[in-house]
Amino acid sequence: MARITQLKTRIVCNRELAESYRYLEFESSCIAKAALPGQFVNIRVSGTSDPLLRRPLSIHGIKGRRVKVLYEVVGKATGILASKKPGDSLDILGPLGNGFNLDRAAPFSAKESNIVVAGGMGVAPLVFLAETLKKSKTQIAQAETIVLIGAKTKKFILCRKEFEALGFSVRIATDDGSLGFKGKVTDLLNSFCGKTRPGMIFSCGPRPMLQAVALAAAEKNIPAQLSLEEYMACGIGACLGCVVSTRQGYKTVCKDGPVFFGEDLIW
Ligand SMILES: Cc1cc2nc3c(=O)[nH]c(=O)nc-3n(C[C@H](O)[C@H](O)[C@H](O)COP(=O)(O)OP(=O)(O)OC[C@H]3O[C@@H](n4cnc5c(N)ncnc54)[C@H](O)[C@@H]3O)c2cc1C
Ligand code: FES
Structure with missing residues (x-):
């Protein structure tokens, strides 16, 4: 299993894609190196106890040292995240979980x-x-x-x-x-x-x-x-x-x- 890192990092990009859908990029060479598809990061969006819990968001991609995330604004935490600007800090835990298994032998033929x-x-x-x-x-x-x-x-x-x-x-x-x-x-x-x-x-x-x-x-x-x-x-x-x-x-x-x-x- 990949090593889990907790870090404070800076937002590189946080922009609207469509209505409530947004694209986020932050720097973390540790997570960028270790992440596997299907894993996620757990983000603390505020330094206060409200919201208390981190929020899980999937890793959407890796660009060099940067980690990409797509998210939908549905409530308090994602609303706070949407208000953040490039340069703002973010507390991240990741990469977490077990992702997709690309090794499992499937009953393939050439046509499948x-x-x-x-x-x-x-x-x-x-x-x-x-x-x-x-x-x-x-x-x-x-x-x-x-x-x-x-x-x-x-x-x-x-x-x-x-x-x-x-x-x-x-x-x-x-x-x-x-x-x-x-x-x-x-x-x-x-x-x-x-x-x-x-x-x-x-x-x-x-x-x-x-x-x-x-x-x-x-x-x-x-x-x-x-x-x-x-x-x-x-x-x-x-x-x-x-x-x-x-x-x-x-x-x-x-x-x-x-x-x-x-x-x-x-x-
Ligand atoms: C492994 C994992 C990966 C995820 N990846 C993404 C992602 O890449 N992009 C993304 O936009 N969202 C993703 N989510 C969902 C995301 O975590 C929630 O939308 C987010 O935590 C909502 O926080 P909030 O405080 O803004 O909303 P809240 O106020 O907590 O909830 C607002 C509304 O969203 C619903 N909701 C909240 N959390 C969940 C959940 N975990 N499952 C189902 N419904 C929920 C609530 O029922 C409520 O209706 C992922 C969840 C998990 C468990
Ligand atoms: S969230 Fe605690 S065990 Fe999964």
Whole structure:
């Protein structure tokens, strides 16, 4: 497991992407060197006790010594984070958790592909995953990768260009049909799984979406790696505040996860 660092660092960039969606960059050569796709950082946004707890945000990518994060402003902590300027300090703990497994042997044939399924802000860790797949020499990384991105509406579709720049083909689903397929990204996944049999599915997004991905994968016996979101306190496996039920017993999302194989999860 990568070494966990706690540090005070400076914000390099913190800008709006679309309405409540924002992009953050901070410097940390330790985290930048150690981070694996699917891992996250736990950020303390204030020097006071309000909010008391750190907030988990996925590592979206690494640029030299810098760590990239995408986040949505949904409440107090992310609101405070959004008000910060380049040069402001930030207290970070990371990299945390167990990320995506790129070594697991999948039942591949030359025709099989990886499918990456992103729902809303769930796209954040999947860009880092895609960048790592592109560089990796493992069996999984040799297969073609298709990316499915879903959101409520066109303006919340993020990172399409990043995936395309890596050479991956991207399909879009929006609930209102303002871009791409009209409907859920899981409907798009089901139609893909009807035509071809992917070798591996990687996914991150809201829990109901992940459950639907797990179901689609189980029906076709396709391994699926799902990055879960759960309310967290310590972020390091100490408080048991984030446990989920698995076929191997209770597991912490922060330390054993956040990425789990769909076949192991009990919903
Ligand atoms: C491993 C992990 C990685 C994450 N990565 C990202 C990321 O890359 N980008 C991003 O925008 N968010 C991410 N999140 C969610 C993020 O941590 C929460 O949105 C954030 O903590 C909200 O803090 P807040 O004080 O602004 O909102 P709060 O006031 O705490 O909550 C506001 C609203 O958000 C909901 N909410 C808060 N935390 C969670 C959670 N953990 N799971 C589900 N719903 C929640 C609450 O129910 C409430 O409706 C991640 C969560 C986990 C566990
Ligand atoms: S948040 Fe404390 S064990 Fe996961």
